[in-house]
Amino acid sequence: MNDSTATNDSPDWGALLARVAEHDDKAAFRAIYQHFAPRIKAYAINQGFSQHAEVLVQEVMTSVWRNAEKYSESLASVSTWVFTITRNQRIDILRKLNRTRAEVVIETEDLWQIPTEDTTICSIQNLSTEKFVTAALEKLPEEQMIALRKVYYEGKTHEEVAEELNIPLGTVKGRLRLSLQKLRVMFEAKEI
Amino acid sequence: MSAYHPDDMTLMNYAAGSCSIPESLAVAMHLCFCHDCRQHVKNLNHLGGALLETIKPASTDDDAFETLMASLESHDHSAPVKVKMEPTPSDRSIQHFTNPLLRYLPTSLANLPWQRQTKEISKFDLTSLINVKGFQIALQKISAGAKVPMHTHKGFEYTVILSGGFSDELGVYHEGDFIARDASHKHSPTALQNEDCICLTVLNAPLKFTGWYRVLNPFMAWS
Ligand SMILES: [Zn+2]
Numbered sequence: 001m002n003d004s005t006a007t008n009d010s011p012d013w014g015a016l017l018a019r020v021a022e023h024d025d026k027a028a029f030r031a032i033y034q035h036f037a038p039r040i041k042a043y044a045i046n047q048g049f050s051q052h053a054e055v056l057v058q059e060v061m062t063s064v065w066r067n068a069e070k071y072s073e074s075l076a077s078v079s080t081w082v083f084t085i086t087r088n089q090r091i092d093i094l095r096k097l098n099r100t101r102a103e104v105v106i107e108t109e110d111l112w113q114i115p116t117e118d119t120t121i122c123s124i125q126n127l128s129t130e131k132f133v134t135a136a137l138e139k140l141p142e143e144q145m146i147a148l149r150k151v152y153y154e155g156k157t158h159e160e161v162a163e164e165l166n167i168p169l170g171t172v173k174g175r176l177r178l179s180l181q182k183l184r185v186m187f188e189a190k191e192i
Numbered sequence: 193m194s195a196y197h198p199d200d201m202t203l204m205n206y207a208a209g210s211c212s213i214p215e216s217l218a219v220a221m222h223l224c225f226c227h228d229c230r231q232h233v234k235n236l237n238h239l240g241g242a243l244l245e246t247i248k249p250a251s252t253d254d255d256a257f258e259t260l261m262a263s264l265e266s267h268d269h270s271a272p273v274k275v276k277m278e279p280t281p282s283d284r285s286i287q288h289f290t291n292p293l294l295r296y297l298p299t300s301l302a303n304l305p306w307q308r309q310t311k312e313i314s315k316f317d318l319t320s321l322i323n324v325k326g327f328q329i330a331l332q333k334i335s336a337g338a339k340v341p342m343h344t345h346k347g348f349e350y351t352v353i354l355s356g357g358f359s360d361e362l363g364v365y366h367e368g369d370f371i372a373r374d375a376s377h378k379h380s381p382t383a384l385q386n387e388d389c390i391c392l393t394v395l396n397a398p399l400k401f402t403g404w405y406r407v408l409n410p411f412m413a414w415s
Pocket of ligand 1: 198
Protein backbone atom coordinates (compact mmCIF):
# COMPACT_ATOMS: atom_id res chain seq x y z
CA MET A 1 0.00 0.00 0.00
CA ASN A 2 2.96 2.29 -0.48
CA ASP A 3 2.56 2.77 -4.18
CA SER A 4 -0.10 5.38 -4.51
CA THR A 5 -0.39 8.76 -2.90
CA ALA A 6 -3.29 9.97 -5.01
CA THR A 7 -5.80 7.44 -3.70
CA ASN A 8 -4.95 8.24 -0.10
CA ASP A 9 -6.05 11.82 -0.60
CA SER A 10 -9.34 11.06 -2.32
CA PRO A 11 -12.48 11.36 -0.20
CA ASP A 12 -14.27 8.33 1.16
CA TRP A 13 -16.83 8.04 -1.63
CA GLY A 14 -18.58 5.18 0.13
CA ALA A 15 -19.22 7.34 3.20
CA LEU A 16 -20.50 10.21 1.03
CA LEU A 17 -22.82 7.85 -0.79
CA ALA A 18 -24.12 6.56 2.53
CA ARG A 19 -24.98 10.14 3.49
CA VAL A 20 -26.90 10.53 0.25
CA ALA A 21 -28.74 7.28 0.94
CA GLU A 22 -29.61 8.07 4.53
CA HIS A 23 -30.23 11.81 4.58
CA ASP A 24 -30.58 12.91 0.95
CA ASP A 25 -27.43 14.87 1.73
CA LYS A 26 -27.04 17.43 -1.04
CA ALA A 27 -23.52 18.50 -0.11
CA ALA A 28 -22.33 14.90 -0.23
CA PHE A 29 -24.07 14.41 -3.56
CA ARG A 30 -22.48 17.57 -4.92
CA ALA A 31 -19.02 16.26 -4.02
CA ILE A 32 -19.77 12.99 -5.80
CA TYR A 33 -21.15 14.88 -8.78
CA GLN A 34 -18.15 17.15 -9.04
CA HIS A 35 -15.80 14.21 -9.13
CA PHE A 36 -17.72 11.84 -11.36
CA ALA A 37 -19.76 14.00 -13.75
CA PRO A 38 -16.72 15.29 -15.70
CA ARG A 39 -15.39 11.74 -15.92
CA ILE A 40 -18.68 10.33 -17.14
CA LYS A 41 -18.82 13.11 -19.68
CA ALA A 42 -15.29 12.33 -20.89
CA TYR A 43 -16.26 8.68 -21.17
CA ALA A 44 -19.35 9.61 -23.18
CA ILE A 45 -17.33 11.75 -25.56
CA ASN A 46 -14.72 9.01 -25.99
CA GLN A 47 -17.55 6.62 -26.84
CA GLY A 48 -18.63 8.94 -29.65
CA PHE A 49 -21.58 10.14 -27.62
CA SER A 50 -20.81 13.85 -27.85
CA GLN A 51 -24.36 14.84 -28.70
CA HIS A 52 -25.80 12.94 -25.78
CA ALA A 53 -22.90 13.33 -23.36
CA GLU A 54 -24.82 15.63 -20.99
CA VAL A 55 -27.85 13.35 -21.16
CA LEU A 56 -25.72 10.41 -20.10
CA VAL A 57 -24.22 12.40 -17.21
CA GLN A 58 -27.67 13.40 -15.95
CA GLU A 59 -29.08 9.88 -16.32
CA VAL A 60 -26.19 8.33 -14.44
CA MET A 61 -26.21 10.90 -11.65
CA THR A 62 -29.98 10.53 -11.30
CA SER A 63 -29.45 6.82 -10.91
CA VAL A 64 -26.72 7.40 -8.32
CA TRP A 65 -29.05 9.68 -6.33
CA ARG A 66 -31.98 7.30 -6.43
CA ASN A 67 -30.00 4.12 -5.84
CA ALA A 68 -27.39 5.28 -3.37
CA GLU A 69 -28.77 2.91 -0.76
CA LYS A 70 -28.14 -0.04 -3.03
CA TYR A 71 -24.45 0.60 -3.07
CA SER A 72 -22.50 -1.70 -0.84
CA GLU A 73 -18.78 -1.66 -0.25
CA SER A 74 -18.90 -5.42 -0.26
CA LEU A 75 -19.66 -5.32 -3.98
CA ALA A 76 -17.31 -2.84 -5.53
CA SER A 77 -15.61 0.46 -5.05
CA VAL A 78 -17.75 3.50 -5.80
CA SER A 79 -15.90 4.18 -9.05
CA THR A 80 -16.56 0.65 -10.27
CA TRP A 81 -20.20 0.94 -9.24
CA VAL A 82 -20.51 4.27 -11.07
CA PHE A 83 -18.76 2.74 -14.07
CA THR A 84 -21.24 -0.14 -14.27
CA ILE A 85 -24.18 2.27 -14.05
CA THR A 86 -22.62 4.47 -16.72
CA ARG A 87 -22.02 1.50 -19.00
CA ASN A 88 -25.60 0.31 -18.62
CA GLN A 89 -27.11 3.75 -19.16
CA ARG A 90 -24.99 4.26 -22.26
CA ILE A 91 -26.26 0.96 -23.68
CA ASP A 92 -29.79 1.88 -22.69
CA ILE A 93 -29.69 5.27 -24.40
CA LEU A 94 -28.29 3.68 -27.56
CA ARG A 95 -30.99 1.02 -27.52
CA LYS A 96 -33.73 3.61 -27.10
CA LEU A 97 -32.38 5.69 -29.97
CA ASN A 98 -32.47 2.64 -32.21
CA ARG A 99 -35.91 1.46 -31.19
CA THR A 100 -38.61 2.09 -33.71
CA ARG A 101 -41.67 1.44 -31.56
CA ALA A 102 -42.63 0.38 -28.07
CA GLU A 103 -41.87 -3.29 -27.94
CA VAL A 104 -41.36 -5.85 -25.26
CA VAL A 105 -37.63 -6.24 -25.34
CA ILE A 106 -35.26 -7.58 -22.77
CA GLU A 107 -34.06 -4.91 -20.32
CA THR A 108 -30.43 -3.84 -20.27
CA GLU A 109 -30.44 -4.42 -16.52
CA ASP A 110 -31.19 -8.10 -17.07
CA LEU A 111 -28.26 -8.51 -19.40
CA TRP A 112 -25.74 -6.46 -17.45
CA GLN A 113 -26.74 -7.10 -13.89
CA ILE A 114 -25.45 -4.94 -11.11
CA PRO A 115 -25.56 -7.16 -8.05
CA THR A 116 -27.12 -5.63 -4.98
CA GLU A 117 -25.72 -7.83 -2.30
CA ASP A 118 -23.00 -10.35 -1.90
CA THR A 119 -22.31 -11.60 1.54
CA THR A 120 -19.58 -13.97 0.46
CA ILE A 121 -16.91 -11.33 0.09
CA CYS A 122 -15.86 -8.90 2.74
CA SER A 123 -15.55 -5.23 1.93
CA ILE A 124 -11.89 -4.81 2.76
CA GLN A 125 -11.02 -7.49 0.28
CA ASN A 126 -12.97 -5.69 -2.40
CA LEU A 127 -11.48 -2.29 -1.90
CA SER A 128 -8.00 -3.72 -1.98
CA THR A 129 -9.01 -5.49 -5.19
CA GLU A 130 -9.65 -2.18 -6.85
CA LYS A 131 -6.30 -0.80 -5.75
CA PHE A 132 -4.78 -3.98 -7.00
CA VAL A 133 -6.44 -3.63 -10.40
CA THR A 134 -5.11 -0.09 -10.68
CA ALA A 135 -1.64 -1.31 -9.81
CA ALA A 136 -1.94 -4.19 -12.29
CA LEU A 137 -2.88 -1.75 -15.04
CA GLU A 138 0.24 0.25 -14.30
CA LYS A 139 2.33 -2.86 -14.87
CA LEU A 140 1.11 -3.26 -18.44
CA PRO A 141 3.46 -2.05 -21.15
CA GLU A 142 2.36 1.29 -22.53
CA GLU A 143 1.49 -0.04 -26.00
CA GLN A 144 -0.79 -2.73 -24.52
CA MET A 145 -2.41 -0.21 -22.22
CA ILE A 146 -3.17 2.10 -25.14
CA ALA A 147 -4.81 -0.69 -27.14
CA LEU A 148 -6.81 -1.86 -24.13
CA ARG A 149 -7.96 1.65 -23.30
CA LYS A 150 -9.15 2.26 -26.84
CA VAL A 151 -11.13 -0.94 -26.98
CA TYR A 152 -12.47 -1.04 -23.43
CA TYR A 153 -13.02 2.62 -22.91
CA GLU A 154 -13.58 4.17 -26.27
CA GLY A 155 -15.56 1.27 -27.69
CA LYS A 156 -13.28 1.06 -30.72
CA THR A 157 -13.16 -2.02 -32.91
CA HIS A 158 -9.81 -3.69 -33.43
CA GLU A 159 -9.82 -2.41 -37.01
CA GLU A 160 -10.34 1.18 -35.85
CA VAL A 161 -7.51 0.90 -33.35
CA ALA A 162 -5.18 -0.47 -36.04
CA GLU A 163 -6.03 2.40 -38.32
CA GLU A 164 -5.67 5.02 -35.59
CA LEU A 165 -2.28 3.76 -34.43
CA ASN A 166 -1.22 2.94 -37.97
CA ILE A 167 -0.18 -0.60 -37.08
CA PRO A 168 -1.27 -3.97 -38.55
CA LEU A 169 -4.51 -5.51 -37.28
CA GLY A 170 -2.61 -8.59 -36.11
CA THR A 171 -0.43 -6.42 -33.90
CA VAL A 172 -3.50 -4.86 -32.25
CA LYS A 173 -5.00 -8.27 -31.59
CA GLY A 174 -1.67 -9.51 -30.23
CA ARG A 175 -1.33 -6.59 -27.83
CA LEU A 176 -4.87 -7.00 -26.58
CA ARG A 177 -4.47 -10.72 -26.10
CA LEU A 178 -1.24 -10.21 -24.19
CA SER A 179 -2.72 -7.53 -21.97
CA LEU A 180 -5.73 -9.69 -21.10
CA GLN A 181 -3.48 -12.67 -20.44
CA LYS A 182 -1.30 -10.61 -18.12
CA LEU A 183 -4.28 -9.22 -16.26
CA ARG A 184 -5.74 -12.68 -15.80
CA VAL A 185 -2.45 -14.01 -14.46
CA MET A 186 -2.21 -11.08 -12.04
CA PHE A 187 -5.86 -11.46 -10.96
CA GLU A 188 -5.44 -15.16 -10.36
CA ALA A 189 -2.13 -14.81 -8.55
CA LYS A 190 -3.88 -12.45 -6.18
CA GLU A 191 -6.73 -14.96 -5.89
CA ILE A 192 -9.51 -12.44 -5.55
CA MET B 193 -18.25 -26.23 -13.04
CA SER B 194 -18.49 -25.54 -16.73
CA ALA B 195 -15.58 -26.59 -18.89
CA TYR B 196 -16.17 -24.26 -21.83
CA HIS B 197 -16.12 -20.52 -21.26
CA PRO B 198 -16.24 -17.32 -23.30
CA ASP B 199 -12.68 -16.25 -24.12
CA ASP B 200 -11.07 -13.28 -22.38
CA MET B 201 -11.76 -10.94 -25.26
CA THR B 202 -15.47 -11.76 -25.16
CA LEU B 203 -15.61 -11.25 -21.38
CA MET B 204 -13.76 -7.96 -21.72
CA ASN B 205 -16.15 -6.78 -24.43
CA TYR B 206 -19.03 -7.75 -22.19
CA ALA B 207 -17.63 -5.87 -19.18
CA ALA B 208 -16.92 -2.85 -21.36
CA GLY B 209 -20.44 -3.01 -22.74
CA SER B 210 -19.20 -3.14 -26.29
CA CYS B 211 -20.63 -6.45 -27.42
CA SER B 212 -24.04 -6.71 -29.06
CA ILE B 213 -27.22 -7.41 -27.09
CA PRO B 214 -27.53 -10.99 -28.41
CA GLU B 215 -23.91 -11.75 -27.50
CA SER B 216 -24.38 -10.27 -24.06
CA LEU B 217 -27.40 -12.54 -23.57
CA ALA B 218 -25.24 -15.58 -24.23
CA VAL B 219 -22.52 -14.34 -21.89
CA ALA B 220 -25.04 -13.40 -19.18
CA MET B 221 -26.60 -16.85 -19.44
CA HIS B 222 -23.21 -18.50 -18.99
CA LEU B 223 -22.52 -16.28 -15.96
CA CYS B 224 -25.58 -17.82 -14.26
CA PHE B 225 -23.71 -21.10 -14.27
CA CYS B 226 -20.08 -20.12 -13.93
CA HIS B 227 -18.51 -18.75 -10.78
CA ASP B 228 -15.09 -18.30 -12.41
CA CYS B 229 -16.39 -16.11 -15.20
CA ARG B 230 -18.53 -14.08 -12.77
CA GLN B 231 -15.37 -13.45 -10.81
CA HIS B 232 -13.43 -12.48 -13.90
CA VAL B 233 -16.16 -10.13 -15.11
CA LYS B 234 -16.13 -8.55 -11.69
CA ASN B 235 -12.41 -7.93 -12.06
CA LEU B 236 -12.93 -6.55 -15.53
CA ASN B 237 -15.60 -4.22 -14.13
CA HIS B 238 -12.97 -2.98 -11.69
CA LEU B 239 -10.89 -2.24 -14.74
CA GLY B 240 -13.69 0.05 -15.88
CA GLY B 241 -13.72 1.75 -12.49
CA ALA B 242 -9.96 2.20 -12.55
CA LEU B 243 -10.07 3.65 -16.05
CA LEU B 244 -12.83 6.04 -15.00
CA GLU B 245 -10.52 7.34 -12.27
CA THR B 246 -7.63 7.90 -14.64
CA ILE B 247 -9.58 9.48 -17.50
CA LYS B 248 -8.96 13.13 -18.34
CA PRO B 249 -12.14 14.81 -17.08
CA ALA B 250 -14.24 16.89 -19.47
CA SER B 251 -15.73 20.19 -18.41
CA THR B 252 -19.42 20.15 -17.59
CA ASP B 253 -21.93 22.98 -17.76
CA ASP B 254 -21.77 25.31 -14.75
CA ASP B 255 -25.41 25.05 -13.88
CA ALA B 256 -25.75 21.34 -14.68
CA PHE B 257 -25.71 20.30 -11.03
CA GLU B 258 -28.38 22.79 -9.99
CA THR B 259 -30.57 21.82 -12.94
CA LEU B 260 -30.25 18.16 -12.02
CA MET B 261 -31.01 18.84 -8.36
CA ALA B 262 -34.09 20.84 -9.26
CA SER B 263 -35.44 18.04 -11.42
CA LEU B 264 -34.59 15.39 -8.85
CA GLU B 265 -36.30 17.27 -6.07
CA SER B 266 -39.45 17.97 -8.02
CA HIS B 267 -39.62 14.30 -8.96
CA ASP B 268 -38.93 13.08 -5.48
CA HIS B 269 -41.86 15.11 -4.16
CA SER B 270 -44.32 13.64 -6.56
CA ALA B 271 -42.91 10.17 -6.15
CA PRO B 272 -41.84 9.63 -2.55
CA VAL B 273 -40.46 6.18 -3.31
CA LYS B 274 -36.84 6.90 -4.03
CA VAL B 275 -35.69 3.55 -5.30
CA LYS B 276 -36.99 2.82 -8.74
CA MET B 277 -34.49 0.61 -10.45
CA GLU B 278 -34.75 -3.15 -10.52
CA PRO B 279 -34.28 -5.27 -8.61
CA THR B 280 -36.79 -4.55 -5.90
CA PRO B 281 -35.74 -5.12 -2.29
CA SER B 282 -37.44 -8.50 -2.21
CA ASP B 283 -34.99 -9.68 -4.84
CA ARG B 284 -32.07 -8.79 -2.65
CA SER B 285 -31.51 -12.28 -1.45
CA ILE B 286 -30.35 -13.16 -4.95
CA GLN B 287 -26.64 -13.15 -4.54
CA HIS B 288 -25.23 -14.05 -7.84
CA PHE B 289 -26.68 -13.71 -11.22
CA THR B 290 -30.27 -14.21 -12.25
CA ASN B 291 -31.28 -15.99 -15.42
CA PRO B 292 -31.65 -12.98 -17.75
CA LEU B 293 -34.64 -14.58 -19.48
CA LEU B 294 -36.50 -15.36 -16.29
CA ARG B 295 -38.90 -12.44 -16.48
CA TYR B 296 -39.66 -13.00 -20.14
CA LEU B 297 -40.49 -16.67 -20.38
CA PRO B 298 -44.17 -17.50 -19.90
CA THR B 299 -43.42 -20.63 -17.91
CA SER B 300 -40.69 -23.04 -16.91
CA LEU B 301 -38.38 -24.43 -19.57
CA ALA B 302 -40.07 -27.83 -19.46
CA ASN B 303 -43.53 -26.36 -20.10
CA LEU B 304 -42.68 -23.84 -22.80
CA PRO B 305 -44.90 -23.92 -25.90
CA TRP B 306 -42.13 -25.47 -27.98
CA GLN B 307 -42.44 -25.15 -31.72
CA ARG B 308 -41.74 -28.44 -33.41
CA GLN B 309 -39.07 -28.42 -36.10
CA THR B 310 -38.64 -32.12 -36.64
CA LYS B 311 -39.69 -35.13 -34.66
CA GLU B 312 -36.76 -34.65 -32.32
CA ILE B 313 -35.97 -30.97 -32.45
CA SER B 314 -38.11 -28.04 -31.34
CA LYS B 315 -37.52 -24.40 -30.59
CA PHE B 316 -38.84 -21.42 -28.71
CA ASP B 317 -38.00 -18.30 -30.64
CA LEU B 318 -36.60 -15.26 -28.84
CA THR B 319 -35.65 -13.19 -31.84
CA SER B 320 -38.37 -10.60 -31.25
CA LEU B 321 -37.54 -10.31 -27.55
CA ILE B 322 -33.97 -9.39 -28.38
CA ASN B 323 -34.88 -7.60 -31.59
CA VAL B 324 -31.50 -6.87 -33.10
CA LYS B 325 -31.23 -7.00 -36.86
CA GLY B 326 -29.22 -9.85 -38.30
CA PHE B 327 -29.52 -12.10 -35.27
CA GLN B 328 -31.61 -15.18 -34.66
CA ILE B 329 -31.99 -16.12 -31.02
CA ALA B 330 -33.84 -19.16 -29.74
CA LEU B 331 -34.05 -21.80 -27.11
CA GLN B 332 -33.64 -25.22 -28.68
CA LYS B 333 -34.69 -28.59 -27.41
CA ILE B 334 -33.19 -31.79 -28.77
CA SER B 335 -34.52 -35.16 -27.69
CA ALA B 336 -32.07 -37.36 -25.83
CA GLY B 337 -29.75 -39.06 -28.30
CA ALA B 338 -31.04 -37.17 -31.35
CA LYS B 339 -28.64 -35.92 -33.99
CA VAL B 340 -28.84 -32.51 -35.62
CA PRO B 341 -28.12 -32.47 -39.36
CA MET B 342 -24.66 -31.36 -40.44
CA HIS B 343 -24.47 -27.63 -40.94
CA THR B 344 -22.01 -24.79 -41.27
CA HIS B 345 -22.28 -21.16 -40.27
CA LYS B 346 -21.97 -18.02 -42.28
CA GLY B 347 -21.39 -15.83 -39.25
CA PHE B 348 -20.82 -16.95 -35.70
CA GLU B 349 -22.94 -18.91 -33.31
CA TYR B 350 -22.95 -19.00 -29.52
CA THR B 351 -24.57 -21.84 -27.67
CA VAL B 352 -25.12 -22.05 -23.91
CA ILE B 353 -26.43 -25.34 -22.56
CA LEU B 354 -29.22 -24.86 -20.04
CA SER B 355 -29.84 -28.53 -19.34
CA GLY B 356 -28.63 -31.87 -20.63
CA GLY B 357 -25.72 -31.85 -23.01
CA PHE B 358 -24.49 -32.70 -26.48
CA SER B 359 -21.39 -33.78 -28.29
CA ASP B 360 -19.95 -32.96 -31.68
CA GLU B 361 -16.76 -33.53 -33.60
CA LEU B 362 -14.86 -31.23 -31.23
CA GLY B 363 -16.02 -32.21 -27.78
CA VAL B 364 -18.66 -33.11 -25.21
CA TYR B 365 -20.58 -30.27 -23.61
CA HIS B 366 -22.63 -30.08 -20.45
CA GLU B 367 -24.89 -27.74 -18.52
CA GLY B 368 -23.55 -24.19 -18.42
CA ASP B 369 -21.00 -24.64 -21.18
CA PHE B 370 -20.51 -21.76 -23.59
CA ILE B 371 -19.65 -22.83 -27.12
CA ALA B 372 -18.55 -20.41 -29.81
CA ARG B 373 -18.48 -21.43 -33.45
CA ASP B 374 -17.68 -19.51 -36.58
CA ALA B 375 -17.74 -20.02 -40.31
CA SER B 376 -14.81 -22.39 -40.25
CA HIS B 377 -16.70 -25.07 -38.33
CA LYS B 378 -18.86 -27.71 -39.86
CA HIS B 379 -20.52 -29.90 -37.29
CA SER B 380 -23.41 -32.16 -36.43
CA PRO B 381 -24.20 -32.17 -32.72
CA THR B 382 -25.81 -35.13 -31.00
CA ALA B 383 -27.72 -34.77 -27.75
CA LEU B 384 -26.44 -36.96 -24.93
CA GLN B 385 -28.35 -40.19 -24.34
CA ASN B 386 -29.74 -39.73 -20.85
CA GLU B 387 -31.85 -36.57 -21.17
CA ASP B 388 -33.21 -33.93 -23.54
CA CYS B 389 -30.84 -31.10 -24.25
CA ILE B 390 -32.07 -27.52 -23.92
CA CYS B 391 -29.85 -24.67 -24.95
CA LEU B 392 -29.78 -21.04 -25.91
CA THR B 393 -28.48 -20.31 -29.38
CA VAL B 394 -27.44 -16.94 -30.70
CA LEU B 395 -26.77 -16.81 -34.38
CA ASN B 396 -25.69 -13.80 -36.40
CA ALA B 397 -26.53 -15.22 -39.81
CA PRO B 398 -28.76 -17.98 -41.10
CA LEU B 399 -27.42 -21.51 -40.90
CA LYS B 400 -26.35 -23.25 -44.06
CA PHE B 401 -27.16 -26.92 -44.09
CA THR B 402 -24.97 -29.15 -46.10
CA GLY B 403 -26.61 -32.01 -47.95
CA TRP B 404 -30.33 -32.22 -48.48
CA TYR B 405 -31.29 -30.85 -45.14
CA ARG B 406 -30.75 -27.44 -46.66
CA VAL B 407 -34.48 -27.33 -47.37
CA LEU B 408 -34.92 -26.75 -43.66
CA ASN B 409 -32.76 -23.68 -43.80
CA PRO B 410 -33.15 -21.16 -42.24
CA PHE B 411 -35.90 -22.28 -39.90
CA MET B 412 -33.88 -24.76 -38.01
CA ALA B 413 -31.24 -22.89 -36.17
CA TRP B 414 -29.24 -25.13 -33.98
CA SER B 415 -25.70 -26.06 -33.32
ZN1 LIG C 1 -17.17 -19.56 -17.39
